[in-house]
Amino acid sequence: MSIVNIAAYKFVTLDDIATLRPALLERCQALDLKGTILLAPEGINLFLAGASESIGAFLTGLRADARFTDLEVKESLSDDQPFRRMLVRQKKEIITMKMPVIKPADGRAPGVDPATLKRWLDAGQDDEGRPVVMLDTRNDFEVDVGTFDNAVDYRLTKFSEFPDVIAAHRADFEGKTIVSFCTGGIRCEKAAIYMRDIGLEHTYQLDGGILKYFEDVGGAHYQGDCFVFDYRTALTPDLAPSTTKQCFACRAVVTAEDQRSPDYVEGQQCPACATPADASATEAASATSLAAPSA
Incomplete structure (x- = not known):
């Protein structure tokens, strides 16, 4: 496999998108990278693919900006380029929730790392003895490709439906530890903040999402593959195209x-x-x- 695929996001205030957008596009084109970068006042979300040295050069340059120094990346390999073009787009939100009061850049909800989550799922409870509920924050067609065992799935058609659905089912989660999860962490980060805000105090986000879980512990307690938004369509728990x-x-x-x-x-x-x-x-x-x- 010769193509390196990376997925990353960070919630951080961006007030220079007008200059950042063309600079990132020019840099990606010079390195022959393809994929999509989304920029919004709340942060950056990117999926890119290219030669290893090009990906490395891009990340070195991006992390030279103090706002992105600690950008965490999920990585996988493929034989072919999974994207057809290079886009850098500006949006109102890097993941649309339509809840302006949710500002991850001001502070995130607690996270649980993959190894700890696996230990909880192995035991059937968290370290304090509470039952663990896995909450899938992705859209229905993504869930159909694969999800965690017994995960709660509200058949969302778009993420902006999430707040109303959870508010309506709030009582279902009382006394339980909730772990929200998604592909790479961006949706479950916003979801966990919202759930904490409405009083579900034992809510965590899965750090790095499903892709990081696959990378660290494999497919334990997970059925199927993970949908990804490129021409590979989905990845197996060993991060190979399915x-x-x-x-x-x-x-x-x-x-x-x-x-x-x-x-x-x-x-x-x-x-x-x-x-x-x-x-x-x-x-x-x-x-x-x-x-x-x-x-």
Whole structure:
């Protein structure tokens, strides 16, 4: 494998996006990197891929900025470049929650590292004897690719639905330790802050998300693969590309078995949307989410 893939984010106040954005784009293009960088007043979120030396040079330059010195990176390898282009985009939020009062740059919720979480799940409780509830903060199609055993899944279609759903189910978590998790940590960081704010004091975020958990302890207590927002579609617990695909027309998860169906045409349709009625209904959704990373 010759391509290094990195995922990273940091909540930090950015007030110079107008100059930072073109500078990062120029740097990535000079290093022949591809992927997406999102910039917002609340921070940075990036998924990049390229040659090892290019990734190293980019990170060295980025970390020379005092705001990003401690940027933590999740890394995996692939045989091929999983991105088609290089984008640096400005957004209102690096992950959209629509809760302006949630400001991770002002202080994050407590985190639990992967090794500690595995120990808790092995024991069936945390160090204080409370039952541990795994809370998946990702969208429904991501959860369908894989998730932790017995994880709570509210079938979210977008992260901005999370606050209302949790507020409605707040009583379900009383007396329990809650570990919010997502792909790389960004969504579960905001989620954990919100849950603490509404009085769920025993809430933690999984540091580094599923990808860091795979990196540190493998796939213990996890079923399936982890959806990623690039052309690999999903990674196995050993951080290798899986056989799972995503339909570009309807975003449905397409298993290896589904890919053998005559209704599956890569890049065009899958068994879930192959009929004319389904195809017309999903035509507007043909712009895949792979261009915009989420973690």
